[in-house]
Amino acid sequence: MARRTRFLHAAAAVGLGLASLGAATPAPTAPASGSSSARFDFHGDVPAFLRSLPDSLGNKAQLSAIVSALATAYPKEFQGLETGPGNRVMVRAAGGKFVFDDSLSKTFEERLDHPDIEDMFHDLYPLTNPTDRLPRDFDPGRVRVEDFFLALYGASESAVAANCVEVDFCGSSVKFNKRCGAADALRAVAVDLEKVFAQKPALRVYVQKLAGTFNWRKIAGTKRLSNHSFGTAIDLNLDKAAYWRWQKPEQLETFSRKDWPNEIVEAFERHGFIWGGKWWHFDTMHFEYRPEIIAYARDKGPTVAPR
Numbered sequence: 001m002a003r004r005t006r007f008l009h010a011a012a013a014v015g016l017g018l019a020s021l022g023a024a025t026p027a028p029t030a031p032a033s034g035s036s037s038a039r040f041d042f043h044g045d046v047p048a049f050l051r052s053l054p055d056s057l058g059n060k061a062q063l064s065a066i067v068s069a070l071a072t073a074y075p076k077e078f079q080g081l082e083t084g085p086g087n088r089v090m091v092r093a094a095g096g097k098f099v100f101d102d103s104l105s106k107t108f109e110e111r112l113d114h115p116d117i118e119d120m121f122h123d124l125y126p127l128t129n130p131t132d133r134l135p136r137d138f139d140p141g142r143v144r145v146e147d148f149f150l151a152l153y154g155a156s157e158s159a160v161a162a163n164c165v166e167v168d169f170c171g172s173s174v175k176f177n178k179r180c181g182a183a184d185a186l187r188a189v190a191v192d193l194e195k196v197f198a199q200k201p202a203l204r205v206y207v208q209k210l211a212g213t214f215n216w217r218k219i220a221g222t223k224r225l226s227n228h229s230f231g232t233a234i235d236l237n238l239d240k241a242a243y244w245r246w247q248k249p250e251q252l253e254t255f256s257r258k259d260w261p262n263e264i265v266e267a268f269e270r271h272g273f274i275w276g277g278k279w280w281h282f283d284t285m286h287f288e289y290r291p292e293i294i295a296y297a298r299d300k301g302p303t304v305a306p307r
Contacts, residue, residue: 038082039083040082041080050067058087068296073180081100082097094152100118101116101118112224113222113223120141120144121293121296125141126297129260133255134279136280139279141274141279141293149230153177153180157229164214164231165178167183167190168187169187170197170207172210176231177214182231189268196263200261200263206237209237211235211236213228213231213233213235215229220245235286237285243285244279244281257278265277273290273294
């Protein structure tokens with residue numbers, strides 16, 4: 001069997017810096033030893049849940065750091081863990097089950113096309129704004145377990161459309177998914193951006209012509225659904241954007257992000273969005289609601305993108 005995929009960054013200590021999500025509840029319990037499977041139910045208390053997990057679940061620090069991020073980001077949707085034959089860990093969320101670690105060593109493209117939950121956290125999202133070039137294929141948050149997000153936001157175009165509501169975003173009415181707090185988060189971003197524009201009116205141009213939100217479609221050049229399909233992504237002014245597919249290959253190595261206003265990026269990140277400008281395969285107009293990626297990054301502390 002191929003070697004396990006490892007993080008680029010060591011997992012943090014279990015649960016440090018994460019507040020309890022709701023009132024204290026009974027700690028999860030597992031079946032007696034010797035059972036072929038075990039189930040660990042999440043009752044809203046992250047530290048209690050992490051303490052309940054046995055050391056037999058592989059790299060517990062790594063598992064716990066990711067579970068903390070998922071439970072923090074999706075406290076109502078995250079339901080717990082389950083193990084089966086071979087001690088394979090499954091994440092239970094929104095009524096579905098998703099492989100935590102398939103134990104396969106993968107190339108960058110294989111992580112994109114065939115990810116497990118662990119792969120989504122392979123690159124640590126930097127909470128500082130990179131101004132210089134990034135390492136090749138450093139794309140924190142770009143890996144997505146598609147079925148996980150279909151379970152969270154809607155399993156079809158019509159289901160997602162039914163979950164979308166109108167959001168007033170800096171003078172434009174846009175459709176955004178109401179589930180998992182996504183629409184409320186976008187509203188909060190808009191409030192923060194209006195404060196930014198009051199101080200720096202010239203920055204308003206970035207939101208004056210929006211390029212779109214909900215749009216059920218595949219990512220260009222792939223068979224993977226875009227986050228726009230889930231109604232959880234927004235593209236800002238196309239006239240101010242840079243996109244890796246529009247560049248010559250040599251430009252990807254030298255692309256600079258220093259001209260993008262950090263105030264806009266920080267407003268989105270404050271409310272659980274990641275910025276496509278922090279990817280080596282950059283998409284500077286693109287922001288997507290990924291609170292689990294932001295929660296994981298915050299638990300690690302401020303980070304600078306690797307060189």
